[in-house]
Amino acid sequence: MTEEIIIKANVRNLGSAESRRLRKSGFLPATVRNGKDISYVAIDQKEFDKKYFDGSVFITPLSLEIDGKKVTIIANDVDIHPVSDRPIHVDFNQINKGQEVRARVKIEFTGQDRSTALKRGGFLHINERMVDVICKNIDFIPEKIDVDISEFVVGDKIRSNNISLQENVQLKRKGEFLIASILGRGASKTEEDESSDSEDQEAESTEESDKKE
Secondary structure (H helix, E strand, C coil): CCCCEEEEEEECCCCHHHHHHHHHCCEEEEEEEECCEEEEEEEEHHHHHHHHHCCCCCCCCEEEEECCEEEEEEEEEEEECCCCCCEEEEEEEEECCCCCEEEEEEEEEECHHHCHHHHCCEEEEECCCEEEEEECCHHHCCCCEEEECCCCCCCCEEEHHHCCCCCCEEECCCCCCEEEEEEECCCCHHHHHHHHHHHHHHHHHHHHHHHHC
């Protein structure tokens, strides 16, 4: 589990005008979901930005302090400004003791330096850079998920069943889905040899035909 930090929050009023006022004052509008209950709060923009831009916001449990009361939360979704790329709204899920935790975890594609397919002209096309997981509790939230692509060849599809998860962690999304593909050129050595042999045989056949004529 990653380090837990504390963020202070204030209850806020609803409305777009109120949200604009908060942002101008350095605060970030947010919601905290606890089952069907929703709380509307404002948090310090700079505090949240630190966690967002270091890439750990979706796997780091936070202690949110509202009017002296602390609740444990984790970011579920972040709305981003289309120009500045800064968060303009964040949606948190409250974490209750003894309950499962949902997190969004980054996929790290390893083995690219050992991939024969990539060395021969193929390239990695990524469909999913993060996946939603369900963990038994906050102690099992993974920092990242490694997917080794070193043995995949051009044309291979890397699917969700190629992901290895630690104990007490499972994918939220049911069924098999596409994570990435190895695309482009990159024929195997056997294919290259067969192609070369075929061209040599064709050349020899042409030479013999010319001699006969």
